[in-house]
Amino acid sequence: MSNEGIVFNIQRFTLHDGPGIRTEFFLKGCPLRCDWCGNPESLKNYIQPGVFTNKCISEEKCGGCKEVCPDKNMLNFKDGKLLSIDNTKCTNCLKCVKECPADAIKQWGKLMSVDECMKEALKDKGFYDRSNGGITVSGGDPILQSNFVTELFKRCKDEEIHTCFESTFYSEWKDVEKILPYTDLIISDLKHMNSVIHKKYTGVDNYKILKNLKKITEQRKELILRIPIIPNINDDMENIRATADYIITELNNRVRTLQLLSFMHLGEEKYHSLGIPYKMKNVKIDREAFQKNIAKIAIYFNSRGINCLVGTKEKVS
Incomplete structure (x- = not known):
């Protein structure tokens, strides 16, 4: 059990x-x-990250998620803000969740x-x-x-x-x-x-x-x-x-x-x-x-x- x-x-x-x-x-x-x-x-049926773009500080002013992500190519930015994470590449390591100071990346589960x-x-x-x-x-x-x-x-x-x-x-x-x-x-x-x-x-x-x-x-x-x-x-x-x-x-x-x-x-x-x-x-x-x-x-x-x-x-x- x-x-x-x-x-x-x-x-x-x-x-x-x-x-x-x-x-x-x-x-x-x-x-x-x-x-x-x-x-x-x-x-x-597993823990995964979700992105709330309106909370993102910006890639230029912060960029913490890029620093810790194992594959930066899975992070999609638009107008300097994180728009989405490519879930076909993401390993759900959740390092970006822990690093984000603005809670723009939420841990689902x-x-x-x-x-x-x-x-x-x-x-x-x-x-x-x-x-x-x-x-x-x-x-x-x-x-x-x-x-x-x-x-x-x-x-x-x-x-x-x-x-x-x-x-x-x-x-x-x-x-x-x-x-x-x-x-x-x-x-x-x-x-x-x-x-x-x-x-x-x-x-x-x-x-x-x-x-x-x-x-x-x-x-x-x-x-x-x-x-x-x-x-x-x-x-x-x-x-x-x-x-x-x-x-x-x-x-x-x-x-x-x-x-x-x-x-x-x-x-x-x-x-x-x-x-x-x-x-x-x-x-x-x-x-x-x-x-x-x-x-x-x-x-x-x-x-x-x-x-x-x-x-x-x-x-x-």
Whole structure:
């Protein structure tokens, strides 16, 4: 079992990824490449540098990154400021991160032990107890670090802390089932029911995902499903009907809540920091019409007997 994981963010006092007040750990690594992903820093399963050009002092006045970089050709400057790092050449030695005095180069991810994570989590144990909250592990996809999550959740159970993890479930079942005995709540997405379309926009088909979700419900684990509603990709009624059919027929409607999440332009600056193109940049939305359509979709799901809401409403009790 692994006692260490790669964590890229910790959020305290969160209210939207599980019940009550929670501490949320975001882990590096994801098997999907969704066009609309808001956390591009989560995609790679290793620690890496990201560049924030607006913070760069300048190549002329500082240049510390050039002095320590093993291959200066991987540093791309424009108008005297660091624009990007060529991730095809970067070895992720992180010398530039340590050298930069302006935090223009950010380290995405750090290695943390279970003990270190529990030290952070236990700071807010009183809030969990009073609000029926707990710990949520997200990403990325935490199942890529399943051994670490298992050990973390074991410790949470020792402290009587509610546990929740979010996953794409594009994974082997053996990696899922080791976490389940220590898990109270699971959150997952249904991005598209058509496998070809799913692969076009996420990089993978949905066969393994749908199969694993069915196994989750067969084990009667509490499950929240989410649909990120993406305009002109998965908001058509053909896909919505197919989703409802799957939930009712294949999952026996054993879903605590189906949550509809409105597409937002998120993470664009982080894409730039990593030198990754942001595919949703030119997507324009009539927000009022879009929200009305999402409301209609929610009405449809509820008419089929599926407990559906717009947004996340897990509140403090």
